[in-house]
Each structure stands twice: as C-alpha cells, then as structure tokens.
Amino acid sequence: MAKPSLLAPWALPVALIVFWEVAAQAGWLSSRILPEPWAVAKAFWTLAESGELWSHLRTSLWRATTGFAIGGGLGLLLGLLNGSVKRAETLLDTTLQMIRNIPALALIPLVILWFGIDETAKLFLLAVGVFFPVYLNTFHGIRSADQGLIEMARSYGVTGWPLYRDVILPAALPSILVGVRFSLGLVWVLLIVAETISAQAGIGYMTMNAREFLQTDIVLVGILLYALLGKGADQLSCGLEKYFLRWNPAYR
Amino acid sequence: MQINSVEEHTVGEAAALGQHGVGLSLRGVGKSYGGRAVLSGIDLQLVPGEFVAVIGRSGCGKSTLLRSIAGLEHLDAGSIQIGEAGSAVDMRMMFQEARLLPWKSVLDNVALGLTGARQEAAAALATVGLQERASDWPTVLSGGQRQRVALARALVHNPQLLLLDEPLGALDALTRIEMQQLIEKLWIERGFTAILVTHDVQEALALADRVLLIEEGRLGLDLRIDLPRGQRRGTGAFAALEHQVLSRVLGH
Numbered sequence: 001m002a003k004p005s006l007l008a009p010w011a012l013p014v015a016l017i018v019f020w021e022v023a024a025q026a027g028w029l030s031s032r033i034l035p036e037p038w039a040v041a042k043a044f045w046t047l048a049e050s051g052e053l054w055s056h057l058r059t060s061l062w063r064a065t066t067g068f069a070i071g072g073g074l075g076l077l078l079g080l081l082n083g084s085v086k087r088a089e090t091l092l093d094t095t096l097q098m099i100r101n102i103p104a105l106a107l108i109p110l111v112i113l114w115f116g117i118d119e120t121a122k123l124f125l126l127a128v129g130v131f132f133p134v135y136l137n138t139f140h141g142i143r144s145a146d147q148g149l150i151e152m153a154r155s156y157g158v159t160g161w162p163l164y165r166d167v168i169l170p171a172a173l174p175s176i177l178v179g180v181r182f183s184l185g186l187v188w189v190l191l192i193v194a195e196t197i198s199a200q201a202g203i204g205y206m207t208m209n210a211r212e213f214l215q216t217d218i219v220l221v222g223i224l225l226y227a228l229l230g231k232g233a234d235q236l237s238c239g240l241e242k243y244f245l246r247w248n249p250a251y252r
Numbered sequence: 253m254q255i256n257s258v259e260e261h262t263v264g265e266a267a268a269l270g271q272h273g274v275g276l277s278l279r280g281v282g283k284s285y286g287g288r289a290v291l292s293g294i295d296l297q298l299v300p301g302e303f304v305a306v307i308g309r310s311g312c313g314k315s316t317l318l319r320s321i322a323g324l325e326h327l328d329a330g331s332i333q334i335g336e337a338g339s340a341v342d343m344r345m346m347f348q349e350a351r352l353l354p355w356k357s358v359l360d361n362v363a364l365g366l367t368g369a370r371q372e373a374a375a376a377l378a379t380v381g382l383q384e385r386a387s388d389w390p391t392v393l394s395g396g397q398r399q400r401v402a403l404a405r406a407l408v409h410n411p412q413l414l415l416l417d418e419p420l421g422a423l424d425a426l427t428r429i430e431m432q433q434l435i436e437k438l439w440i441e442r443g444f445t446a447i448l449v450t451h452d453v454q455e456a457l458a459l460a461d462r463v464l465l466i467e468e469g470r471l472g473l474d475l476r477i478d479l480p481r482g483q484r485r486g487t488g489a490f491a492a493l494e495h496q497v498l499s500r501v502l503g504h
Contacts, residue, residue: 152351155322156344156365156405166364170355247355247389 035217040224043217052206057225059201060191063119064229067126068187072180075131079138079179083172084164096135104129105193112197122194129190130183137179141172173244174251181237188230273301273445274335274343274412276321282329283316290316291469294330303439303446305456308466309501317466318345318417318449334413343413344406348421350398352390352405359386362405369408376408377401380434396427400434407438414439416448420455428452432459436481453497458484465501473500 017037023029024036031039047053078096082089104125115121145168153167195204207222245251276298283291290313298304308314319325321332322345335341352361363373377383380400390398399419406414416435420428436459439446450456456463457477465473475497477484484490 148347148349148351149353151324152345152347153353153364155324156409158365166356167353170353173355247391249391 032214032216035220039217040220043215044221047206047218047221053221056201056203056206060195060203060229063122063126063194063202064187064191064233067123067191068130068183070123071127071130072134072183074127075134075179075183076138076176079135079176080142083139083142084168093139096132100132100136104190108193108197117198121197122191122199125194126187126190130187133182133186134176134179137175137182138172141175142168144175145171174241174248177237177241177244180240181234184233184237185230188226188233192226272410272412272443274341275300276335276413276445276447277333278321278330279333280330281317281320281327281332283313283320283325284328289469291320291466292329294469294471296464296471298445298447301443301445302462303436303448303460304462304464305448305450305460306464306466307450307453307456307497307501308472310451312466313469314449314466315417318415318447321413321447322415341413342409342411343415344409344411345415345417346399346402346406346419348418350390350395350402350419352398352401354389354391356390357387358382358390358393358401361390361401362408364405366408373404373408376404379407379438380404394427396423396431399423399431403431403435403438407442410442411444414444414446416446416450418449418451421451428455435459440481453494453501454485457490457493457497463497465497473497 020029020034021037024031024034024038029036035043044053078092082093082096107125107128111121111124115124149167149171150163153163158166191202192204192207195202196208199205203222203225207219210216210218210222241251276296278294278296281291281294281296282289294317306314306317316325320327321334322343324345334343352358353364356364359370359373359377362377363370366373374383374386377386380403382397382400382404385393385397385401390401393401402419420431423431432455435446435448448456448459457479460477463473463475463477464471465475467473475493477493479487479489479493
C-alpha cells in the first residue's frame, strides 16, 4: 500500500477524469467536442495493440532526447566556457544574446529552406530551443559561485582542474540543473510544433493526422501522452536534483 | 588541564616546544583601495612561535593586514618576509566564516588540498573532537562545529603560521571561549606562529603574547602581555589591561 502522500498529487487528475466521464455519460458533452474518457482509453488500447502508438512514441522520444542532448550539451559547454573565461565571454556572449532573442519558432521558414522537412530540421529547432535555458543557467551558476570558497580553496593550494571539479562546478550545479529542468519541459513544447510542420511519424504527426479525420479520441490520446511525457521528464530532472544536490538541505 | 601545566609559558618556550613556528618581518607595508590608504607604513617583527593578536575598530585595516600576510592582497608598498628568505612556508588561514564546501563531507573538507591523506584528516578531526561527524554534510553542523572543522582543515597541514581572521566572531559567548581554549591548547602543543585578528579585546588579551592595535591603517599600540596563561581571565591585572586597551581603542 502506497503512502497517501504518494497518491495525493494524482487525486485532482483522477477527479477531473471522473467528472469528465460523468459529464459525457449525462450528455453534457458532444463527442465531437470531447469524447468520453472511456473512448479515449479504447483508442489508446487500439493504437497500442496495433503497435502504431509505440512506433510514434519511439520516434518522438528519439527526437526529444537527441535534440536535448545536442542543444543542452552545447549550452552546457558554452556556458562553462563563457562563465569561466572572460575573453570567451567578450567574444561570444553578445552574439548569443542576440540569437537568444529570436524566437526559435520564427526560424521555421528558414529551417525548412535549409534542411527541408526531414529530421535535421526538427532536431535543429529543438536544439536551438533548449540551448539557451541551459546556457544561461550554466553561465549564471559559474559566475555566482561563492568567491569566498574559491579564495579559500586557492589558499589551500587547490588550483586548475581540481579547483574547477571540486569547487566551481559543484557550486554551479544547482543553477545548471534549473536550466536542465526548464529545457526538459521546453523540449516537448517544441517537439509538438516541430512534428506538426511536416512529419511521417511521431505523436505530433499522429495527432495532426487524427484531426484531419475528426478522430478526437486519438487527438486526446496524443495530448495526454504529451502531458505524461512532460511529467516524466520533470520527474527525471527532480531525480537528478535529488541525487546531485543531496548535500543541499533544500533538496533533501 | 593541560594549559595550566604550562602556565608560565613564554614566547621563547613556545618556539622551543614545537621548533615549528616562523618569524615574520614587515617593512613599510602599505595598501590602498581607490586612493584611500587602508594600511600605511606598517613595520613589524614577529618572533617564531609568537601568538599575536591584532585589534582595532571595524575598517581600521586589521583584516587587510592579515590578508596581505596571507598573500591574498597585493601590496602597494613595502615588503613582507615570512620565515627564512627562499624557504617555502606552510601557512593556513581561518576565515570569519568557516568556508566549508557544502558538497563535501566533513572529512573530505578537512582533507582538501591533500592527496590520499584521509588518515591524517581523520586524526586532525579527532584533535578538534569531531571524529564521529566525519561523514556528515557540513550544513548539519552548528556554527561552532563548522569552525572546528575549519580549524582541523588548517591544522592537518601542520602550518608554521596560522592566520585567524576573526574566526570566532559569529559564535556565541560560551562556544567562543571553548574555541579559544582549543586554539590555545593546539598552539602550545604545536608551537606555530599565530596571528589573530579580532574585535574582541578580551579575546586578544586572553590568548596573545602581544597585542597590536591598528588605528587608521597605522600601528597604534604594541603591547606585550606577560600574564600567566590559562588563568588570565578574572584576574585584576587582566581587567586593568582590558580597561587600558579599551580606553585607548575608544580614544578616551
């Protein structure tokens, strides 16, 4: 038996679904607008059984993780570089700040011209989108590392890579993980847009396709999947925080 | 108590006991920030193994003097010679705050800057009475315990010169007296040279062989304390000295 505190967060979603089912059964909702939860569950089952759901899910997950790895990885590297090396910041930061202010989605026409409508275009959009939260937070984390601790470590003969590994990087970690968490949420938002541009697979494609045929139940399956995947990503970043920041009483 | 057994302890004996402290020679030391002189023309000779307290009002330059000796400040004038010319001196500093790395265990904090010397670190932790807290995070310790860990971290290097920058300023009165006794005991055992910056005249008189008063960046008073160690507090001579120094500091 799970502890009540584990179940409590799910009480509201479950209550909403129950209310929704009741409303659909009573005829307050037309199935054209919102199908009953049972119909959505059946659609989910059918899609799962045919294997269609899993292939879309796999495609979307692959896109999300690859896009996140590229964008987040570059953001981390450049954040560390610009945060640590003044000259790199002088050279690169202004440019990055200008690029940051262009909404990733405004690049869609150019992206389609450059990369066509295949995977590269989608990954590019995702990577650009998740780059900045990770970059900014890493940069900020490195810059706001406690100077007193750095001074202390230097006076104890800790310099170079050990100083970076034992003092600066751990000090920046809470901030870096905020960036990671933000990016993991953002990656799903961007993925929906990227997959609706033009795709042959993925949850976004499945949803858009269903819309064409007025299959509201499948549209809802897609939407709920995004909600669950988003929650999963958030859970993952919470787990990372709990593990890496276990020394910090605020994360225990 | 160990302190009483060496109550007639003097500077020369301290050096003889440990053979460990270093002498210091400051000539015409000057330092200014933005055109304002913080230190000017400080000339000072310290005997090996001497315990010197530096007092003065806030902003008088006493911390800057200590940080200059530690090499954390760049001098604008004069020179500081620590120990014999050309020999490397092991000096450690204790700061106002404990400056422990919150992401390292207490033991790893003590072992900072050492390679594979966990035995020595554990031994140092035992000398400050915290061996059973070795695997705790620093955040769960009290203020006094953190400063004891910081003291262990300084002592594990077996320094010839220990610089103390108001390390007890933030502690409650009882913990402070305990820490003072601990520092005195370790100083007697090990014979290092100690320079303590403090705003607490009583603390200075209780611990030091010599009390220096810094006034507006200059050496205002150089007072030798010839009271027997371990039972200084509460004696008439102590009270008289305290009165004398306080009225000088306050300018009466």
